[in-house]
Amino acid sequence: MTEATYTVEGMTCAHCVGAVKEEVGELAGVDAVEVDLETGAVKVTSEQPLPREAVAGAVTEAGYRLVA
């Protein structure tokens, strides 16, 4: 099990948090996604380390932007 924390820009409300959690949570091997709306921090727990582009793609799919 591995954890990585990213920063997502553009989330403004609980719906945004839900959209990011849903898209990132659908990536293969992801067990948990925690989001801090205030800071934009997205902590992803997964079986294996995830390719950054996979996470970025899911965030884009949700309508936001991975910035760190």
Place this chain on the structure above:
Amino acid sequence: MTEATYTVEGMTCAHCVGAVKEEVGELAGVDAVEVDLETGAVKVTSEQPLPREAVAGAVTEAGYRLVA
């Protein structure tokens, strides 16, 4: 057919707009709901004038606040 415009506080993104449109749109007799995210203006077209408390209740249900 009648139109009334309200002001809703707290909407920050397109998801918020969607939530308000959905809840207000479910009120009996409502034909159309238009929302301006920038101003918080919610224009409701309905068969008959709606009780203000019905609209306020739907907005609250969506998670926002009717302020005018």
